[in-house]
Amino acid sequence: MGLLNFLTRRGSPTGANLVRLPTGSFTLDPSGRIVASTLPRSFPGAQTRQIADVVLSTFRSAREAQIPLTELIADYAALKLTARELRGGAIIFLAPRSLGPK
Amino acid sequence: MSVQHKILLLDDDQDLLELYREILGRLPSQPEIYTATSGARAIALLDSEPFSLLISDLSMPKMDGLQVLTIVRRKFPQLRTAVMTSVVDAQFRTRAYAMGIDLFLEKPNSSQEIMFFLDCIESLLGREVDGGFRGVQSKSLVDIIQIECLSRSSSVLKVTNGALSGKIWFNNGDVIDAETQALNGEAAFRKILSWKTGNFEILPADPDRARAIFNSYQGLLLESAQALDEAGESESAPSADATADPAAQSPLVPLVRFNGVEFVMTVPANDAGFDSWGVENPEQISKWVRQTMQRFRALGEGLQAGQLNQVEGLGLQCHVALVSKMGDDLCVGFHRSLSQDLVRATMNKIAAKWAS
Numbered sequence: 019m020g021l022l023n024f025l026t027r028r029g030s031p032t033g034a035n036l037v038r039l040p041t042g043s044f045t046l047d048p049s050g051r052i053v054a055s056t057l058p059r060s061f062p063g064a065q066t067r068q069i070a071d072v073v074l075s076t077f078r079s080a081r082e083a084q085i086p087l088t089e090l091i092a093d094y095a096a097l098k099l100t101a102r103e104l105r106g107g108a109i110i111f112l113a114p115r116s117l118g119p120k
Numbered sequence: 121m122s123v124q125h126k127i128l129l130l131d132d133d134q135d136l137l138e139l140y141r142e143i144l145g146r147l148p149s150q151p152e153i154y155t156a157t158s159g160a161r162a163i164a165l166l167d168s169e170p171f172s173l174l175i176s177d178l179s180m181p182k183m184d185g186l187q188v189l190t191i192v193r194r195k196f197p198q199l200r201t202a203v204m205t206s207v208v209d210a211q212f213r214t215r216a217y218a219m220g221i222d223l224f225l226e227k228p229n230s231s232q233e234i235m236f237f238l239d240c241i242e243s244l245l246g247r248e249v250d251g252g253f254r255g256v257q258s259k260s261l262v263d264i265i266q267i268e269c270l271s272r273s274s275s276v277l278k279v280t281n282g283a284l285s286g287k288i289w290f291n292n293g294d295v296i297d298a299e300t301q302a303l304n305g306e307a308a309f310r311k312i313l314s315w316k317t318g319n320f321e322i323l324p325a326d327p328d329r330a331r332a333i334f335n336s337y338q339g340l341l342l343e344s345a346q347a348l349d350e351a352g353e354s355e356s357a358p359s360a361d362a363t364a365d366p367a368a369q370s371p372l373v374p375l376v377r378f379n380g381v382e383f384v385m386t387v388p389a390n391d392a393g394f395d396s397w398g399v400e401n402p403e404q405i406s407k408w409v410r411q412t413m414q415r416f417r418a419l420g421e422g423l424q425a426g427q428l429n430q431v432e433g434l435g436l437q438c439h440v441a442l443v444s445k446m447g448d449d450l451c452v453g454f455h456r457s458l459s460q461d462l463v464r465a466t467m468n469k470i471a472a473k474w475a476s
Contacts, residue, residue, distance in 0.1 A: 036184050038211055039425060068422055072415045080433060083408035084401055085440060085453070087433040091460075092416050095218030095426025096211070116214050 037062060039097050039114040046070050048106030057112070073101040073108050125151040125172035125245045130162040130188065132180040140175070140204075143234060147242050159183030159191075166196055172245055178205040178212060186212070186424040189219050200244050204237070218426025261313060262341055264320060269293045269337040274325035281315040284472045288312060289329045295340055297332040301472045305332040306340065313344040372397040375452070375470050380462065382438055382453040385409060386474075389447030398453070409451040413442055430467065434460060441467035445475050 037060070044055035050070055057066060073090060080087045092099040100111040129140050137155040144153050151172065156162035160183060162174065174192060178185035189201060202223035203216045213224050222244055228234040261279065265288065268275060272293035279286050286300030286308060298309035333340065375384045376397050383398035387409050394406040412431060420428045431442040439454040441463055452470055454463050 036179055036186065036207060036212060038209070039215070039423060065423060068419060072419045076412050076415060076433075079408050079411055080435070083404040085405065085408070085433070085435060085438060087435040087440070089432075089434040089460075091430075091432040091434075092419070093429040093431070094420050094423075095429065096215040097420075097423065097425035114211055114214070115218075116210055 037065070040112055041114060043109060043111045044070075045104070045109045046074060046107045050074055053107075069099065069110060069112075070108075073099075073110055077101075077103050077108065125149055126170070127151045127153050127173045127175060127241075127245075128162060128165055128171045129153060129155045129175050130157075130159065130180075130185075131155075131177040132157055133177075136177075143238065144241065147238055147245075149242060149245055151245060159185075159188035162188060163191060163195070166192065166199065171199060173200040173202065173241070175202045175204055175241070178203055178207050178216070186215060186219070189216065189221060190421050190424055193220050202241070202244065215424055215426055219424070220427075261315065261320070265295070265337060265341065268322075269295065273322075274327070276323040276326050276329075277320055278323055279312055279315065279320045284315065284475060285468075286312040286315075287323075289326060291325070291327075291329070291331070293337075295333050295335075295337045297329055301469055306335065306343075309333065309340055310344045310347050313341075371395070374473055375450075378466050378470055380455045380458045380466060381470070382455055384453070384470075385451045387413075387449040387451070389449075405451065409442060409449050413444055413449045417444075430464075430471075432460070432463060432467070434463075439463050443467065443471045443474075445471075450474050 038058075040057045040061040042056040042058065044057055044066060045053050047053050052066065052070065055066070076090060077087060088103045090099075090101040094115075096115050098113045098115060100113075101108050127144060129137050129144070131137050131140070134155075134157055137157065141153045141155060144151065154165060154171070156165055159180065162176070165171075166174065176185045176188055176192075180188075185203060185205065189203070192199060192201060197220075201221045202225060203221055204225045204227055205212070206227045208226060216224050223240055225237055225240065226233075228237045264277065268277060268290045270293065274291050277288040277290065279288070284300065286298065288295060288309060289297040295309065297305060298312060300308045300311050303311055335343070372384045372386065372395060375381070381398075383396065383400075383405075385394055385396040385399055385402065385405055387394045387406050394402060394409075396402040396406070399405050413428070416431055417428050420426065428444065433440045433442075436456060438456050439458060439460075440451060441454070442449060442451045444450070450471065452467055454466065458466070
């Protein structure tokens with residue numbers, strides 16, 4: 019069974035190098051600064067920034083296209099992103115999906 | 121003549137790679153085993169020659185397994201992919217399957233699990249790459265329905281075909297109901313059977329489902345086959361109505377007949393043009409649609425959140441919903457009085473019609 023022990027001993031059981039999709043929310047002011055967040059600290063700031071940029075630029079470009087939006091919902095296979103417009107800023111909710119029965 | 125399969129193993133641990141190589145050497149099909157210790161090396165190998173299967177670890181330095189799979193699924197969509205990892209976490213499993221992998225396995229820790237692992241890999245190598253429902257080896261939907269009926273199952277078969285989705289209810293081996301888009305009963309059953317490929321999953325039985333189909337499953341399958349044959353013949357014959365009304369020829373017209381729809385626009389992937397109906401400022405909207413879908417697709421890839429199914433926007437003037445199919449984008453504008461649930465339900469029907 020030495021071989022099997024060798025197999026199971028290897029690798030990080032928590033997936034130290036992998037980033038979990040977070041559950042939580044964060045709030046942006048009109049300049050894109052994060053003013054409040056309930057996201058876990060383990061979630062990279064660069065990805066939070068990327069989400070913020072996409073949401074704010076989408077709200078902005080929608081206004082320019084004459085379809086001003088107050089809410090955006092992006093439905094991914096493994097994540098639901100909901101963003102509400104807040105006077106130029108936004109509050110963004112992240113909710114990962116699971117494979118379990120709905 | 122049998123084809124010798126090639127398997128590419130990706131793990132940052134060289135010792136483990138050697139072990140896997142030895143274990144996979146026991147496969148009856150005797151595949152060629154290649155190894156890579158980094159995602160970049162694996163992608164370079166996949167670029168250089170065709171492989172049958174990639175088996176990847178998840179937890180790796182620099183480029184992790186999900187990042188590798190994101191690239192691989194896009195660059196090599198026909199490649200079978202499996203994840204073998206010691207990361208026991210439902211979220212990573214969900215995300216890996218959302219990316220379209222074929223198998224998610226935990227690293228084996230018993231001799232039985234090694235046997236199971238080998239069986240899974242051998243089965244995966246045996247699957248045909250073109251057509252068929254993923255999840256069962258090259259079985260048609262008819263086969264799956266027959267299996268459920270012959271085994272006297274009580275279950276719900278959920279079938280997805282791109283943006284389309286349908287369910288077939290079984291009770292003690294009888295087909296009791298079906299549902300897809302706006303259809304129910306036998307009409308829905310025939311519609312689902314007309315799909316050529318897709319994915320399926322068996323859900324727990326729904327004992328409260330009222331019976332809407334009273335035909336035997338053999339009769340249903342026979343009638344569906346006949347209906348498909350007739351549909352194929354009528355499609356090949358030119359229709360007199362098709363030339364009568366030029367407006368009816370627009371592919372967008374059937375999409376605007378749903379309640380609450382104010383405008384429809386399709387934006388092709390590889391083209392600066394667009395097709396629209398009811399849009400006041402089509403140039404601006406098409407630019408916004410293209411930008412928005414690109415941004416959210418890129419965001420999804422960055423987060424490794426799986427396929428982008430839909431983007432909805434709710435506004436005070438109108439609501440919009442966006443979906444993609446094969447890189448083409450569809451944007452539908454809805455009247456602001458529609459609730460979010462109604463927007464979503466209507467958009468699902470429109471997307472299904474567009475996809476079909």
